[in-house]
Amino acid sequence: MNWRQKKVVVIGAARSGLAAAKYLAERGAEVWLNDLKERSELPAEALTELEERGVRLVLGQHVRLATLLPQLVIVSPGVPFEAPPLVEAREKQIPVWSEIELAARVTRAPIVAVTGTNGKTTTTCLLEKIFRDADYHTFTGGNIGTPFISKAEELTAQDLAVLEVSSFQLATTEEFHPHVAIILNITPDHLDRHYNLEGYIAAKAKIFAKQTAEDWLILNWDDEETVAMAARARTNVLFFSRIHILDKGFYVDDGWIIAKVEDQAVPIVRVEDLQIKGGHNVENALAATAAAWVMGVAASNIADSLRTFQPVAHRLEPVLTYRGVRYINDSKGTNPDAAIKALDAFSEGIVLIAGGKSKGSDFLPFAWKIKEKVKALVLVGEAAPEIDAVVRKVGYQNVHYAESFVDAVHRASELAEKGDIVLLSPACASFDMFTDYEQRGDVFKELVRQLAKC
Structure with missing residues (x-):
C-alpha cells in the first residue's frame, strides 16, 4: 500500500494512535495527530519523535477536516463516535478506520481474533500460550499490549497474529478478515457509546463480516445472541458449550473438556486441572481449545498449555x-x-x-x-x-x-x-x-x- 503524500488524520494520541501516526509518517504520508489533551498531558518523548518524522500535532482542540482535506481518518478506540471530526468525516464521506483495520490491510500473517463482552483478554492470552508452546511464531496485541500496526508489516504468512478486538475497534473496520474469529458472549455493555444493544451487537458482528468459506467462526452455544449470529455467517461455524453436550463442537462432559469435530469425541483436559477458576473461565478455555484445534495444534499440546496457564492480571x-x-x-x-x-x-x-x-x-x-x-x-x-x-x-x-x-x-x-x-x-x-x-x-x-x- 503506497502512503506517500497521502493525507491522513489520526485522532487520539493513546497507544494505537501514536503507533498508527508513526507507521504512516515513516512511509511518507502527510500525518496530523489530533487529541483534546494538551501537550503536557501526553507522552513527551513520543510526541517529539513523531514531530521529527514530520507529524503535525493538533492538540487541545478538535481538528477541522475541512481545512486539511484528508483522504483517511484513523481513530483510536477511546474517541466517541459523535466527536465532531468523526461526524465531519461521515458527512464528507472520508473513510474512518481503526488501527487494527490499517494493520490488517498491511499484514501477511493469518489472524486469530477474539471479541465478546467478557473474557477477551484471558482467552487471547491463553491462545498466545497455546500457540507459543506449540512453536508458532506468534504476535499478540490489538486491544491489549502492543498495537498491531507496530508489527503487522513485519509478520510473514508463516507467523500468526492473535488479537483481542473491542467493539470500538470493530465498529470502524471495513475489510478486517480474521482466519479464525471468536465471539465469547454478548451482554449489554458500552451502551453509552453504542446507544443501544443492537448497535453493540452490530459492531461485534463485524469480526466475521469479511470471512469466507475457508475461515472459522467460533461461537458460544450457551449465549443466545452469539447463536443467532451463526445464521449470518458465510464461513465454517463451530460452537462451544459449558452446559450442553454438542453433536459437534467443544463441550464439557463428566468434568472433561471434549473436542468433537469429526465423529470421535477427544478428551482434552479435566476442568479441575485448570488454574483459572470459574465457569466463565471454562468457557474461555473451550473457546481457546476450539481455535487452537482448527489451527492444527495437537490435543496433547493444547492440554499441556491449559493445565499450566495462570490467571491474567486484574481478572480474578x-x-x-x-x-x-x-x-x-x-x-x-x-x-x-x-x-x-x-x-x-x-x-x-x-x-x-x-x-x-x-x-x-x-x-x-x-x-x-x-x-x-x-x-x-x-x-x-x-x-x-x-x-x-x-x-x-x-x-x-x-x-x-x-x-x-x-x-x-x-x-x-x-x-x-x-x-x-x-x-x-x-x-x-x-x-x-x-x-x-x-x-x-x-x-x-x-x-x-x-x-x-x-
Missing part, C-alpha cells in the same frame, strides 16, 4: 491471604455481567467492593446476584448511589459507602472474617477515579499489601 487475580481472608483483584470486571461471573466463581463468604463510572448498564441482575452471594457490599465512586438504589430494591440491606478507594479497601477488610474473600469486581468503568482498570487493580493490590504489613 489472587493478591494474598491475610488473617485468613483472601483478597482477589477482578478490576477488569467493568460491567455487571463480568462481576456476576466473578461472584459465581466463589463459594466462600464475599465482601464485595463495587462502583465506579457507570456505562449505562442495567444493575438489576447484578443486584439479585449480590443478594444471593454477598455478605457485605462496599460501594465507591460515581455509580454508588445507583447501585445502592437497585440492591435495596431487591431487598439487600448490608451496604456500606466508602469516601474513597482507600477507604473502600479498609472498610472491606474490617467487614471480612476468617474464611471470607474480599473481592474487587466493580461492575463499572474506572474513569471517575483512575486512568484505567489496570491502575485501579494495581492500587487495590498495593493497598492490600500495605494492610498485610500493618
Whole structure:
C-alpha cells in the first residue's frame, strides 16, 4: 500500500494512535495527530519523535477536516463516535478506520481474533500460550499490549497474529478478515457509546463480516445472541458449550473438556486441572481449545498449555491471604455481567467492593446476584448511589459507602472474617477515579499489601 503524500488524520494520541501516526509518517504520508489533551498531558518523548518524522500535532482542540482535506481518518478506540471530526468525516464521506483495520490491510500473517463482552483478554492470552508452546511464531496485541500496526508489516504468512478486538475497534473496520474469529458472549455493555444493544451487537458482528468459506467462526452455544449470529455467517461455524453436550463442537462432559469435530469425541483436559477458576473461565478455555484445534495444534499440546496457564492480571487475580481472608483483584470486571461471573466463581463468604463510572448498564441482575452471594457490599465512586438504589430494591440491606478507594479497601477488610474473600469486581468503568482498570487493580493490590504489613 503506497502512503506517500497521502493525507491522513489520526485522532487520539493513546497507544494505537501514536503507533498508527508513526507507521504512516515513516512511509511518507502527510500525518496530523489530533487529541483534546494538551501537550503536557501526553507522552513527551513520543510526541517529539513523531514531530521529527514530520507529524503535525493538533492538540487541545478538535481538528477541522475541512481545512486539511484528508483522504483517511484513523481513530483510536477511546474517541466517541459523535466527536465532531468523526461526524465531519461521515458527512464528507472520508473513510474512518481503526488501527487494527490499517494493520490488517498491511499484514501477511493469518489472524486469530477474539471479541465478546467478557473474557477477551484471558482467552487471547491463553491462545498466545497455546500457540507459543506449540512453536508458532506468534504476535499478540490489538486491544491489549502492543498495537498491531507496530508489527503487522513485519509478520510473514508463516507467523500468526492473535488479537483481542473491542467493539470500538470493530465498529470502524471495513475489510478486517480474521482466519479464525471468536465471539465469547454478548451482554449489554458500552451502551453509552453504542446507544443501544443492537448497535453493540452490530459492531461485534463485524469480526466475521469479511470471512469466507475457508475461515472459522467460533461461537458460544450457551449465549443466545452469539447463536443467532451463526445464521449470518458465510464461513465454517463451530460452537462451544459449558452446559450442553454438542453433536459437534467443544463441550464439557463428566468434568472433561471434549473436542468433537469429526465423529470421535477427544478428551482434552479435566476442568479441575485448570488454574483459572470459574465457569466463565471454562468457557474461555473451550473457546481457546476450539481455535487452537482448527489451527492444527495437537490435543496433547493444547492440554499441556491449559493445565499450566495462570490467571491474567486484574481478572480474578489472587493478591494474598491475610488473617485468613483472601483478597482477589477482578478490576477488569467493568460491567455487571463480568462481576456476576466473578461472584459465581466463589463459594466462600464475599465482601464485595463495587462502583465506579457507570456505562449505562442495567444493575438489576447484578443486584439479585449480590443478594444471593454477598455478605457485605462496599460501594465507591460515581455509580454508588445507583447501585445502592437497585440492591435495596431487591431487598439487600448490608451496604456500606466508602469516601474513597482507600477507604473502600479498609472498610472491606474490617467487614471480612476468617474464611471470607474480599473481592474487587466493580461492575463499572474506572474513569471517575483512575486512568484505567489496570491502575485501579494495581492500587487495590498495593493497598492490600500495605494492610498485610500493618
